[in-house]
Amino acid sequence: MLPEPSMLAPEYPAAVVGGDVKTSQAVTGALYAALGVMAEGSGTMDNVTFGNERHQYYETVASRSGAGPGLDGTNVVQTHMANSRLNAPEVVLERRLPVLLESYAIRRGSGGAGRWRGDDGGVRRIRFHESMTISLLTNHRRDPPYGMAGGEPGTLGRNSIERVGATVVELAESDVAEVRTGGVLVVESPGGGGAGPSGAIVRSALIIERLRQD
Structure with a gap:
């Protein structure tokens, strides 16, 4: 039973948003940590919405999974409650909306080191051909x-938003911003946590222990 009222059992008129996007992912991560099952993976389902008077769009951007005993993480996947696939860029994005998906790539090196490595998040870049309002609901930015x-x-x-003229505007994990024609929205999802000390750490510990014994 959950205590009432609480963050997980809110009562009117408490403000609620992102129960699947943020809260459920955080609860899952807390349970895995308490049980020692695996390092944290997504911890978030990055929600991106944008639109103007003529166009509206919503998507969830995949992150990655954490490592566990005997198991590396997986690059750029939806985890736990987030099991949706991204829409086809040519059909859903670029044919229907005034945007260009410049790239969607693995964010190399973002996974945590360890004996089993947490794998990498992604970098999604969307260039706008019309001015739009962007709304973000993400996590693990702090x-x-x-x-x-x-x-x-x-x-x-x-x-972040890369404005025309090379100005970069940093955005918060939950934010609303205006992007003008030619601007680029950049969403860099976090990397997954690693599991177990890395080989270098293990070797250092063994050397220190031998020195102590000598």
């Missing part, structure tokens, strides 16, 4: 996904 049993945490996520 606190990194945790590692497990000596594994390193994943890299923080990052949201």
Whole structure:
């Protein structure tokens, strides 16, 4: 039973949003940490919406999975409650909306180090051919996904807008912003946490122990 009222059992008129996007992912991560099952993976289902008077669009951007005993993470996948696939860029995005999907790539090196590595998030770049209002609901932009049993945490996520003229505007994990024609929205999802100490850490510990014994 959950205590009432609480964050997980809110009562009117409490403001609620993102129960699947944020809260359920955070609860899952907390349970995995308490049970020592695996390092934190997505911890978020990055929600991106944008639109103007003529166009509206919504998507969830995949992140990655964390590592566990004997198991590396997986690059750029939806995890836990987030099991949707991205829409086809040519059909859904570029034919129907005044945008260009410049790239969607693996964010190399964003996974946490460890004996089993947390895998990498993604980098999604969308260029706008019309002015739009962007709304973001993301997580792990301030606190990194945790590692497990000596594994390193994943890299923080990052949201930004690259304006015409090379000006970069940093966005918060939950934010609303205006982007003008030619601007680029960049969503960098966080990396997954690693599990177990890395080989270098293990070797250092063994050397220190031998020196102590000598």
